[in-house]
Amino acid sequence: MSTHVFKPDMPPPVKAVGVLAWMRNNLFSSWLNTLLTLFAVYLVWLIVPPLLQWAFINANWVGTTQADCTKHGACWVFIQQRFGQFMYGYYPSELRWRVDLTVWLAVIGAAPLFIARVPHKVVYGLAFLVMYPVLAYTLLHGGYLGLVAVATSQWGGLMLTLVIATVGIVGALPLGILLALGRRSRMPAVRVVCVTFIEFWRGVPLITVLFMSSVMLPLFLPEGMSFDKLLRAMIGVILFQSAYIAEVVRGGLQAIPKGQYEAAAAMGLGYWRAMGLVILPQALKLVIPGIVNTFIALFKDTSLVIIIGLFDLLNSVKQAAADPKWLGMATEGYVFAALVFWIFCFGMSRYSMHLERKLDTGHKR
Amino acid sequence: MSEAIKQPVSPEGIIQMQGVNKWYGQFHVLKDINLNVRQGERIVLCGPSGSGKSTTIRCLNRLEEHQQGRIVVDGVELTNDLKQIEAIRREVGMVFQHFNLFPHLTILQNCTLAPMWVRKMPKRKAEEIAMHYLERVRIPEQANKYPGQLSGGQQQRVAIARALCMKPKIMLFDEPTSALDPEMVKEVLDTMIGLAEDGMTMLCVTHEMGFARTVANRVIFMDKGEIVEQAPPNDFFDRPQNERTKLFLSQILH
Numbered sequence: 154m155s156t157h158v159f160k161p162d163m164p165p166p167v168k169a170v171g172v173l174a175w176m177r178n179n180l181f182s183s184w185l186n187t188l189l190t191l192f193a194v195y196l197v198w199l200i201v202p203p204l205l206q207w208a209f210i211n212a213n214w215v216g217t218t219q220a221d222c223t224k225h226g227a228c229w230v231f232i233q234q235r236f237g238q239f240m241y242g243y244y245p246s247e248l249r250w251r252v253d254l255t256v257w258l259a260v261i262g263a264a265p266l267f268i269a270r271v272p273h274k275v276v277y278g279l280a281f282l283v284m285y286p287v288l289a290y291t292l293l294h295g296g297y298l299g300l301v302a303v304a305t306s307q308w309g310g311l312m313l314t315l316v317i318a319t320v321g322i323v324g325a326l327p328l329g330i331l332l333a334l335g336r337r338s339r340m341p342a343v344r345v346v347c348v349t350f351i352e353f354w355r356g357v358p359l360i361t362v363l364f365m366s367s368v369m370l371p372l373f374l375p376e377g378m379s380f381d382k383l384l385r386a387m388i389g390v391i392l393f394q395s396a397y398i399a400e401v402v403r404g405g406l407q408a409i410p411k412g413q414y415e416a417a418a419a420m421g422l423g424y425w426r427a428m429g430l431v432i433l434p435q436a437l438k439l440v441i442p443g444i445v446n447t448f449i450a451l452f453k454d455t456s457l458v459i460i461i462g463l464f465d466l467l468n469s470v471k472q473a474a475a476d477p478k479w480l481g482m483a484t485e486g487y488v489f490a491a492l493v494f495w496i497f498c499f500g501m502s503r504y505s506m507h508l509e510r511k512l513d514t515g516h517k518r
Numbered sequence: 519m520s521e522a523i524k525q526p527v528s529p530e531g532i533i534q535m536q537g538v539n540k541w542y543g544q545f546h547v548l549k550d551i552n553l554n555v556r557q558g559e560r561i562v563l564c565g566p567s568g569s570g571k572s573t574t575i576r577c578l579n580r581l582e583e584h585q586q587g588r589i590v591v592d593g594v595e596l597t598n599d600l601k602q603i604e605a606i607r608r609e610v611g612m613v614f615q616h617f618n619l620f621p622h623l624t625i626l627q628n629c630t631l632a633p634m635w636v637r638k639m640p641k642r643k644a645e646e647i648a649m650h651y652l653e654r655v656r657i658p659e660q661a662n663k664y665p666g667q668l669s670g671g672q673q674q675r676v677a678i679a680r681a682l683c684m685k686p687k688i689m690l691f692d693e694p695t696s697a698l699d700p701e702m703v704k705e706v707l708d709t710m711i712g713l714a715e716d717g718m719t720m721l722c723v724t725h726e727m728g729f730a731r732t733v734a735n736r737v738i739f740m741d742k743g744e745i746v747e748q749a750p751p752n753d754f755f756d757r758p759q760n761e762r763t764k765l766f767l768s769q770i771l772h
Contacts, residue, residue: 420680
């Protein structure tokens with residue numbers, strides 16, 4: 154009997170490695186690619202140096218008035234001087250510590266949820282979700298516990314943007330999940346209600362929703378009854394975005410094989426337990442990119458509250474740039490607003506990618 | 519109709535199906551199924567594909583709904599009452615062709631999920647039981663892995679352990695080895711044989727005729743939604759009564 158001798162493992166063939174090889178493979182592999190590379194380099198050379206000149210080299214960083222700016226580059230003095238307004242709107246300066254404290258409480262309170270070893274995360278997370286909004290409202294709005302009341306009409310800047318976006322996200326996600334489940338329900342009445350809701354809110358532009366909530370709604374409400382403009386805007390954002398979330402989540406639910414539903418049912422799990430323990434954890438994980446996409450859109454859509462006269466970050470910038478003392482500073486203002494929006498959106502995007510990797514249990518086929 | 523064993527539907531049967539009919543739209547999938555299973559009995563259902571054998575056992579835990587007739591499992595009749603359905607599902611374990619493990623949970627979590635949430639067992643106790651059954655199916659070392667990291671045979675053994683963790687009175691197997699690579703069939707069948715030796719009431723839909731011969735008390739042959747023949751394995755394989763059965767056996771035992 155002869156024994157088969159297996160061949161030993163060999164290292165892969167040594168192709169040229171290093172920077173030059175990489176460039177040859179990726180940038181200059183053919184005459185067309187060489188041409189495109191050179192063109193791209195030309196474009197970069199055309200755009201980047203003037204931009205750097207404007208934003209950094211010729212920019213003015215110190216001063217207090219427009220007169221301190223030389224006009225050769227960006228006048229960041231404007232941003233510096235109006236920073237408070239961009240962050241807090243017309244929130245009284247001496248009370249802005251309350252906003253800061255609210256943000257710090259959120260950071261400190263949410264931190265344990267992101268640390269892997271903390272036990273009882275679900276219980277803690279739910280408690281945080283119930284307690285924090287009450288705390289945040291008390292701090293921001295005041296009127297209780299000896300805190301001076303600050304009407305929501307004075308809220309503004311990045312703070313207002315974050316308030317609307319956070320409330321929108323926290324409200325729209327659970328509502329969207331319920332709508333998605335409802336749309337797939339076996340009960341016709343539930344299904345009809347959910348489909349109607351989703352199709353209605355998806356069919357109207359957000360700007361219309363905000364406008365209606367602010368202008369039309371008071372006409373229908375009984376005399377003397379009115380509720381806060383900001384609250385109405387937030388409800389509008391929640392209802393609007395929940396319809397989008399619902400459709401994203403429905404996509405995830407449809408991707409879960411029938412066998413998963415059957416296995417959950419066969420062990421005696423009822424509908425809510427089967428959904429909550431088996432189906433939704435898988436479905437939501439699948440649609441993280443879609444959900445975060447919706448959240449990013451929501452975050453940027455908050456700037457539409459300009460239509461109902463709320464001063465979010467963008468509107469604050471617009472208003473500051475209209476100040477006669479700072480005429481011609483609109484570019485700096487908008488660049489700054491864009492940068493702030495970008496940082497938040499990019500942050501969300503990176504976090505979602507991290508979450509996807511963390512939740513991956515290697516079952517992708 | 520040539521039924522080798524005429525079993526009267528008696529109250530002591532742990533499963534009783536009486537005149538069960540089922541349709542998919544116009545298609546009559548189950549025709550007047552009468553089946554009585556005693557506690558501890560091991561039954562193999564076989565037949566060509568589309569003969570209704572899977573549908574029959576899926577009716578027993580209401581994954582499929584029957585439209586006529588009576589099904590009583592462990593003294594509880596299957597009706598539209600969700601409470602009754604869930605009561606039966608607690609006592610009936612099921613193993614699927616495609617395993618259907620929950621990919622987002624570890625092997626151990628797969629096994630403790632139902633005991634903790636359905637039986638309200640404390641986590642520690644549930645994990646103890648899960649480890650006991652994982653040892654029985656000889657993969658305790660995989661407890662903290664995810665299903666996606668296991669071979670098909672291992673996954674199916676986990677699926678059996680997961681069902682056993684609920685301490686069911688009846689186990690249903692729906693073609694448990696059909697999706698496996700040939701070299702993994704034996705490890706799953708061995709696990710099932712072990713289970714049979716412990717006296718579990720089992721209903722198996724399978725094409726593994728060797729398994730049927732060694733394990734079953736009774737082999738049921740179905741075709742076109744009807745029970746055509748049922749007999750103890752020796753009679754069934756060596757002296758089939760029905761033409762249709764003979765043809766099927768000649769096709770399956772080369």
